[in-house]
Amino acid sequence: MDSSSDYLLKKLSQKNLRFSFQRMKILEYLYQHESSHLDAEEIYEALSRVIPGLSKTTIYNTLHTFQKAELIQAVDIENSETRYELSASRHGHFICKQCGGIHDFEVDMDAIVVKELSQFQIEEKDVYFRGLCPDCIRTQKESTFSKKNKKKEAKDES
Amino acid sequence: MDSSSDYLLKKLSQKNLRFSFQRMKILEYLYQHESSHLDAEEIYEALSRVIPGLSKTTIYNTLHTFQKAELIQAVDIENSETRYELSASRHGHFICKQCGGIHDFEVDMDAIVVKELSQFQIEEKDVYFRGLCPDCIRTQKESTFSKKNKKKEAKDES
DNA sequence: TGATAAATTGTAATGATTACAAATTTATAA
DNA sequence: TTATAAATTTGTAATCATTACAATTTATCA
Ligand SMILES: [Mn+2]
Ligand SMILES: [Mn+2]
Ligand SMILES: [Zn+2]
Ligand SMILES: [Zn+2]
Numbered sequence: 001m002d003s004s005s006d007y008l009l010k011k012l013s014q015k016n017l018r019f020s021f022q023r024m025k026i027l028e029y030l031y032q033h034e035s036s037h038l039d040a041e042e043i044y045e046a047l048s049r050v051i052p053g054l055s056k057t058t059i060y061n062t063l064h065t066f067q068k069a070e071l072i073q074a075v076d077i078e079n080s081e082t083r084y085e086l087s088a089s090r091h092g093h094f095i096c097k098q099c100g101g102i103h104d105f106e107v108d109m110d111a112i113v114v115k116e117l118s119q120f121q122i123e124e125k126d127v128y129f130r131g132l133c134p135d136c137i138r139t140q141k142e143s144t145f146s147k148k149n150k151k152k153e154a155k156d157e158s
Numbered sequence: 159m160d161s162s163s164d165y166l167l168k169k170l171s172q173k174n175l176r177f178s179f180q181r182m183k184i185l186e187y188l189y190q191h192e193s194s195h196l197d198a199e200e201i202y203e204a205l206s207r208v209i210p211g212l213s214k215t216t217i218y219n220t221l222h223t224f225q226k227a228e229l230i231q232a233v234d235i236e237n238s239e240t241r242y243e244l245s246a247s248r249h250g251h252f253i254c255k256q257c258g259g260i261h262d263f264e265v266d267m268d269a270i271v272v273k274e275l276s277q278f279q280i281e282e283k284d285v286y287f288r289g290l291c292p293d294c295i296r297t298q299k300e301s302t303f304s305k306k307n308k309k310k311e312a313k314d315e316s
Numbered sequence: 317t318g319a320t321a322a323a324t325t326g327t328a329a330t331g332a333t334t335a336c337a338a339a340t341t342t343a344t345a346a
Numbered sequence: 347t348t349a350t351a352a353a354t355t356t357g358t359a360a361t362c363a364t365t366a367c368a369a370t371t372t373a374t375c376a
Binding site: 176177178179197198199214215218238239240 | 331332333334335341342343
Binding site: 076079082092094097103105106107112114116117119120121122123124125126127128129130131132133134137 | 234237240250252255261263264265270272274275277278279280281282283284285286287288289290291292295
């Protein structure tokens with residue numbers, strides 16, 4: 001919520017992370033887009049406007065640092081770019097195959113107990129769903145409809 | 159189980175896929191390593207010995223074709239290479255952070271119901287766990303022990 | 317203020333995957 | 347069987363996210 005300098009500074013020092021202007025701005029950006037799932041490129045595009053000479057390597061370095069400090073967590077639902085979000089209660093992720101939109105949902109991870117893994121040390125649990133979001137379901141229906149029309153038109157023309 | 163030519167041919171024609179020597183061999187390899195989670199590189203390395211001049215592009219093409227035909231399914235637990243396995247009942251995957259080994263486990267996917275997603279069309283569900291496998295838990299304990307010893311030695315030396 | 321460690325930067329390298337066009341192979345119908 | 351069209355394979359180049367690395371700059375603290 002609060003993304004004032006003081007708050008962010010405190011967050012860094014709580015995790016024994018040094019201060020830097022870039023770090024502050026990246027952390028601030030993550031807080032300002034709390035409900036998003038950002039990738040390195042997006043953060044770089046946005047902040048390079050504010051921080052001239054910002055290096056993309058710094059984005060990668062910082063995201064790794066934040067992840068190790070558990071300030072943020074990775075969402076690897078796409079096998080292309082890794083996305084990040086602020087560490088929060090663990091939740092599931094839905095990705096729309098059509099528009100690529102990612103949606104959070106609540107899942108009781110503790111309820112997923114696997115006796116087969118009793119000898120394993122489970123450190124992370126991820127639940128990823130894929131399909132169509134409500135908006136794209138509508139679009140899908142419309143395009144199906146217009147396809148039918150096109151077929152009809154094609155017939156008429158022949 | 160059975161990976162005789164006849165059986166594999168039938169599998170292909172069932173999915174309306176054309177025959178080719180490469181396809182047969184790739185499908186055969188997938189059946190022969192049913193419990194594994196193979197990536198393109200592994201399949202290429204193994205089959206290029208048997209099929210001189212085999213192209214890695216063919217591996218990628220074929221895996222995509224098989225996936226579309228639902229003969230195989232992708233396991234994207236690692237954000238590096240995509241792994242594949244024969245289509246089977248949906249199950250969860252555990253990956254060991256230390257050795258990278260992937261283990262299957264049973265999960266009742268249908269039991270994971272999310273009312274938040276009632277308006278969404280869910281087509282796939284993936285459950286990925288990460289942590290340490292039994293073997294690596296043992297190794298971890300040993301290495302922790304030797305680390306302690308090393309620290310002690312370092313102190314002694316100063 | 318200065319020393320030291322850590323962070324940032326730019327550039328080059330990596331590695332999995334894809335794009336693409338030419339050559340080859342498969343399916344089919346005469 | 348043979349001709350033809352369509353699908354598959356191949357080799358090479360390109361893509362793209364990420365990492366490696368060394369030089370430079372910055373933060374921390376005595
Ligand atoms: Mn999320
Ligand atoms: Mn599996
Ligand atoms: Zn959508
Ligand atoms: Zn292991």
